[in-house]
Amino acid sequence: MSTFEMIEAAAERLKGHVRETPILSSPFLDTLAGRRIWVKPECLQHTGSFKFRGAWSAISALDEGIRQRGVIAYSSGNHAQGVAMAAAKHGIASVIVMPSDAPQLKIDNTRALGGEVVLYDRANEKREEIGEAIAAERGLTLIRPYDEPQVIAGQGTTGLEIAWQAAEIGVSQADVLICCGGGGLTSGIALALEKHAPNLRARPCEPEGFDDVKRSLASSRIQNNNAASGNICDAILTPQPGDITFPILHRLCGPGLSVTEDEALQAMAYAFLRLKIVLEPGGAVALAAALFRGDEIEGDDVIVVTSGGNVDPGIFAKALEFLT
Template sequence: MSVSFADIEAAAARLAGHAAETPLIESPALNDRLGCRVLIKAETLQRAGAFKFRGAYNRLVQLEGEEKRRGVVAFSSGNHAQGVALAAKLLGMPALIVMPSDAPAVKVAATRGYGADVLLYDRLTEDREAIAAKVAAERAAVVVPAFDDPHIIAGQGTAGIELVRQAKALGANLDLFMAPVSGGGLLAGTSLAVRHLSPSTDVVGVEPTGFDDTAQSLANGERLEIKPTGRSYCDALESPAPGKIVFPILRKTVSGMADVTDAEVAEAMRYAYTTLKLVVEPGGSVCLAALLAGKVPLARPGSTVAIVLSGANVDPAFYAQVLAGEA
């Protein structure tokens, strides 16, 4: 299975009037600090608070008849859960989401608030994919993966089409594009779109330190699955391996990778709040964190860099600790 630019264009047509066209914003203070022009795609302002709504809606809107009546099952730590739940609500179909019991409470509450059923599991002892498959079989429902699905990838790619068009309207030629990486659906979709519309633009993915499965896979030329020894602040970016559909795309489109520590993520979240006036969750802030920490050699002085702030769904108590410098 593959994904083409035409698939992303078709997804954009389906999403028109349903997904928000999020702004591409610029901060003179950030530009001055980094010595380059930084354009920020604020997917924090997307419906359900993250880019995930794009892929979820593009997948669900193509269901019809019995599939629509029986509904969908998904597994997610939060943002995909909310995207699927909202898309299902808008399209009038049932949804059940398998979520880890330690997922941020704000994400669980929002998922339920969109009308989805939530089934909690222990991420240390249980297999979420197996649980989702069992429930889907019982309900004869469609499983909606978080990233390794061509319709999901195409939906996420619509953010890339918007970004390039918005950058051109600002008179900007993109030297570098950056996106967060977990399973790789966002990076795959947006990098396809960006490289199609702006072939000379380099692409960098950013992962949490200790969860660099995509970087290791790209370096070795094959998909690798890592076994993390701890957790990250970036609960949304803890996939142990890039997707099977995703990985061949990333091999063609990605120029480099970077990783960021929890401390660097927390600093980026504080910077986003104090300077950019944006609420950004840990996983959504990794590209900003990498730039602020000087971890992206391709972000050269005088260059134009576009980054995705991918989500705003942060636990309030944890966010307060971050802003107070206690995390």
């Protein structure tokens, strides 16, 4: 069970280790959107995404004896880097199982952050089989990317910050748009807001064609995506909402929103131009929804969580082309 109490406990464990990200804004974005946009840039978090929060929360919650044996994660992206850095800062080993065709930069980064990278052949091997064998042999604990209560609690600390920061800027009622993959960040924030800012409503944002959470919320049962890849927003392409995250999302969230790839790229360009932050496509969908789905949003203010900034220079350059 992920509860508000777990988020508060996670916040205590994260204190001094996680970065408290600011709230950014720009009158230019407000004009574009027709309402005030308040951006919570989790791309500025350690390792360039919110994932460090959940990783730190999960690792710090382990019993000392178990933690010392190390942790394992499956990921080619932001969760990998979050787990590797959080483990290294705890002084423990981390094994990250990555596909051998993952971008070299991500493999190098994960290694440089202290992770022991184990590569597998996506076509002929199952990562779970490889991971379970290593985990059993070495007594490692698996850190799941989202369907894990302590990970949700860690991501929920973002919501605690949003609650007091919203009060500080005088926003008591607003939609809170959140880039959503498996729902760990969205459900964590929703739980924090339920307690501390009940008139701030979490709303998941996804790429069109990969809007499993949106459809699941609309139909009140878990829906799948038809494809597992084939969208520029790679960080948030998950097959379906989690078994733990979905009931939380269903109980607390407003309707989902979805945007096109070009809209995500344009939001990256606006974030560059007006906020001076670097977003990856998957980390920009919530801002894209604020800018281009205004008719589906309520109120004079909207809060936007931009969840990550780990983007290849080539894709970023493509986003900048929208400005010329």
